[in-house]
Amino acid sequence: MALPDDSPAPPQVPADLSYGGYWELLGMVPLEPARPGGPGRVRLVVGDQHLRSLGLMHGGVAASILDSFMGRAAFTHSPPGHHLVTLQLNVHFIGAARVGDALIADGEVQHDGRRTAVVRSELRTEQGRLIATASGTFMHLPTDPGPSLDAKP
Numbered sequence: 001m002a003l004p005d006d007s008p009a010p011p012q013v014p015a016d017l018s019y020g021g022y023w024e025l026l027g028m029v030p031l032e033p034a035r036p037g038g039p040g041r042v043r044l045v046v047g048d049q050h051l052r053s054l055g056l057m058h059g060g061v062a063a064s065i066l067d068s069f070m071g072r073a074a075f076t077h078s079p080p081g082h083h084l085v086t087l088q089l090n091v092h093f094i095g096a097a098r099v100g101d102a103l104i105a106d107g108e109v110q111h112d113g114r115r116t117a118v119v120r121s122e123l124r125t126e127q128g129r130l131i132a133t134a135s136g137t138f139m140h141l142p143t144d145p146g147p148s149l150d151a152k153p
Contacts, residue, residue, distance in 0.1 A: 026050070026061065028068055034106055039073030039119075042105040046097050057097040059132075066091060066121050066134035069105035074117035074138040077109060081143055087116070088137040094130045102126040107134075115140055 023029075027050075031041040044050075044065055052058040067089055075084045097103060107121030116139050123132040 023068065026064060028065060030072065031104065039076060039107070039109065042069040042072065044103050046099050046101045046103065048099060051099065055098055059093055062093065062123055062132045063089065063091045065103060065105045066123055066132060067136060069107065070119035070121050070134065070136040071138060073107065073109050073119050077112040077117055078140045082140040083143050084138050085141060086136055087139050089134065090136070091132055091134045093132050097125070097131050103131060
């Protein structure tokens with residue numbers, strides 16, 4: 001069906017579904033995998049907007065980068081017609097990051113099940129200094145789950 005001339009075009013689905021919205025807000029950028037068959041990585045350059053007191057990057061930014069990487073990695077194993085949600089996230093803070101540090105999240109899918117995936121990850125500076133480690137559990141959900149259990153007749 002053609003759209004009338006004054007109707008806005010439907011939104012385009014980005015080629016990389018993980019990019020946009022929150023990613024752009026924080027300044028995260030998807031990167032190619034570091035190794036063949038590995039998951040795509042995530043990069044962020046720490047700016048003033050990422051800081052807490054004492055000139056250190058806020059831990060929530062590190063958690064966001066790690067969760068985003070792990071979700072992206074787990075999504076590559078989602079069955080067709082499914083999306084993904086985080087069920088559990090554990091983050092261990094190791095070192096501090098400051099303005100100008102370029103951070104890269106990488107890791108691997110440790111379990112790829114029918115309904116869930118488990119991913120582990122590390123957040124390091126481009127020079128290799130460890131900032132944080134994380135593990136997460138993710139659930140594959142159908143994009144069209146059908147009628148809601150909460151729907152009223």
